[in-house]
Amino acid sequence: MIVKAFSQSLYSEALTALSKRLPRLHPKYASIKEEQYRIAAGDAGEEAVMKKLESLTLPCKHYVFHNISLYGDSLFQMDLLIITPYFAMILEVKNIKGTIELLTNPSQLKRTLETGEVHTFDSPEPQLEESMYQLTRIFKEHNIDLPIRGAIVFAFAKNYIKTITNQTTILLRNEVPSYVRKINRENPILSDADLEKLKEYLLKKDVPFKPFPLSSYFSIPASEIKSGVECSNCSFIGMLKLPRTWYCPKCRKFEHKAHEQTIREYFLLYKGFITNKDCRQFFQLNNLHEATRILNGSNLMKTGNGKNTKYFKMDF
Numbered sequence: 197m198i199v200k201a202f203s204q205s206l207y208s209e210a211l212t213a214l215s216k217r218l219p220r221l222h223p224k225y226a227s228i229k230e231e232q233y234r235i236a237a238g239d240a241g242e243e244a245v246m247k248k249l250e251s252l253t254l255p256c257k258h259y260v261f262h263n264i265s266l267y268g269d270s271l272f273q274m275d276l277l278i279i280t281p282y283f284a285m286i287l288e289v290k291n292i293k294g295t296i297e298l299l300t301n302p303s304q305l306k307r308t309l310e311t312g313e314v315h316t317f318d319s320p321e322p323q324l325e326e327s328m329y330q331l332t333r334i335f336k337e338h339n340i341d342l343p344i345r346g347a348i349v350f351a352f353a354k355n356y357i358k359t360i361t362n363q364t365t366i367l368l369r370n371e372v373p374s375y376v377r378k379i380n381r382e383n384p385i386l387s388d389a390d391l392e393k394l395k396e397y398l399l400k401k402d403v404p405f406k407p408f409p410l411s412s413y414f415s416i417p418a419s420e421i422k423s424g425v426e427c428s429n430c431s432f433i434g435m436l437k438l439p440r441t442w443y444c445p446k447c448r449k450f451e452h453k454a455h456e457q458t459i460r461e462y463f464l465l466y467k468g469f470i471t472n473k474d475c476r477q478f479f480q481l482n483n484l485h486e487a488t489r490i491l492n493g494s495n496l497m498k499t500g501n502g503k504n505t506k507y508f509k510m511d512f
């Protein structure tokens with residue numbers, strides 16, 4: 197049973213918004229774009245493996261979590277986690293095309309494309325080992341004697357994977373359900389009730405990655421981020437406010453709720469709170485009352501009075 201379903205991360209949405217609102221010639225544009233593609237590829241891989249797990253049937257109770265971060269000795273993140281009464285299993289998912297070699301000493305992942313081009317990446321092995329170690333610590337702390345297994349899953353690789361490492365299980369996406377089914381299940385370590393408790397505990401302790409606003413996370417002055425409301429039809433940033441609607445001077449569309457996405461992007465990218473003045477500046481408004489209407493209608497928490505009124509978004 198899936199208890200934490202796949203969802204595209206807010207971080208991914210924020211990176212897309214940032215690359216849209218950063219001038220092409222900005223010194224950090226290229227690295228932000230690269231990070232955006234890296235995260236999108238990771239999400240696509242995890243989604244594909246998660247789909248396989250949705251159809252997983254086991255003769256015992258089991259729970260599947262997507263993207264869960266916990267505090268052990270320090271914060272660590274697992275792409276996929278499965279818990280059963282017999283074992284826990286961490287899956288580290290990689291979305292890398294080509295022929296892949298996992299090298300050790302030093303750990304590296306080398307891939308060769310059909311064109312012959314070779315790239316090297318950080319190996320997923322040490323990260324998987326670290327996650328297994330940290331999860332063991334958490335289990336020990338709570339006297340949970342559940343063995344922890346781990347595997348690296350290549351989500352889309354079709355090519356033969358050469359490997360000179362023999363410590364880690366390497367799987368292709370299609371192999372995941374049968375691999376999980378084959379794991380030895382003799383004596384259950386946890387009762388169904390204890391498994392239920394562990395599931396609740398993990399959900400409660402999950403710390404989502406929220407490095408917002410991205411301007412501070414990437415040390416980009418907020419003033420360098422392009423302001424304005426975006427047209428969802430042609431992506432032009434700088435829609436004009438008309439009574440009760442927004443107008444795109446480029447494609448001439450009207451969009452009643454165009455500001456809703458902009459308010460999300462403000463909090464993801466710009467600042468942790470918004471004032472009436474910030475709103476007028478970011479939404480390119482010259483009317484204080486328009487800004488008040490937008491802020492009051494955006495489901496924000498309000499503190500202070502008059503000029504000192506600040507609004508916060510509670511769910512980011």
Ligand SMILES: [Zn+2]
Pocket residue numbers: 427428429430431432444445446447448449
């Ligand atoms: Zn437009």
